[in-house]
Amino acid sequence: MDADVLEAIGLSHLHQVGPESLSKLLAGSHRKDVPARTVTHREGDTNQHLELILSGVVRVFVRDPDGRTMTIRYCRSGSLLGAASLFAPEFSLPASLQTLTATKLLSLSPENVRQIVNEDPKVAVALLEELSERVLTFIYQIPGSAFASVRQRVARHLLDLASELAPEHVRAGPEPKSELVVTASQSELAEAVGTAREVVVRILRELRHEGIVHTGRTGIVILDPARLVQETRWNIGS
Structure with missing residues (x-):
């Protein structure tokens, strides 16, 4: 096996x-x-x-x-x-x-x-x-x-956006991971999850320090999708 x-x-x-x-x-x-x-x-x-x-x-x-x-x-x-x-x-x-x-x-x-x-x-x-x-x-x-934290909502929205990416925005990362590039701006993320841009900036900074995402001119790179999924832990079955 x-x-x-x-x-x-x-x-x-x-x-x-x-x-x-x-x-x-x-x-x-x-x-x-x-x-x-x-x-x-x-x-x-x-x-x-x-x-x-x-x-x-x-x-x-x-x-x-x-x-x-x-x-x-x-x-x-x-x-x-x-x-x-x-x-x-x-x-x-x-x-x-x-x-x-x-x-x-x-x-x-x-x-x-x-x-x-x-x-x-x-x-x-x-x-x-x-x-x-x-x-x-x-x-x-x-x-x-209804009751997820803002960090959980941001993580979930990033994953939802990633699910709609064109193939050219999905690239191979260190095995066995893939990286996803989301082009949404911080303001667009804030509007989508119902919070202030400053809150999204803080959350993205936390995720970046934890090695889950990278932010740059090309957008938000999800370095480790599986770890980002863990951010939605209100869903115990995920």
Whole structure:
């Protein structure tokens, strides 16, 4: 088993599954290398899937009829995608999934997973915990959107802007990271999150000192998208 797969499993709810069942779960799985800003699954899709993120950041979002989007969740290494599709009758994906950076996925066989669930209670418990976390994520989305700190709102808006970047604004950073260049001004950020420009300047200074972003003439460079995702910790499922 590759080192990145073992590391991602250790970060996921599957870490509690025994070696024998884990080997069965991974039988028939295959890796996917997905470029940045790729929509891997669209709202309304009915295909069953279970994917483990090995590296990168994936955005889960919904879109209204006017074209506006709202991010529900940002997913990093160790996140499982699509567990509900294996068990929900007449499943229809309620949101779309888009890679924010170049992302490595491990796609598991849905039929294989369901079979192992019937054989090993630990696998069933792991997926129940995953699904429970997803429910809590959506519940916390409401107060999180209303009561998040200004720093959390700035981090989230930077990630939302990054999700709309053209490919030329996504560049390779030190492995396995990607850097994203956001051209929004400090004043535009302040207006978007509902605060004063001076507050945004202070927050960007903090993020810069922590090595998460770099600011310059070309815009705001997100040096470490995964660490910026951690700034939105009101969403415990992200």
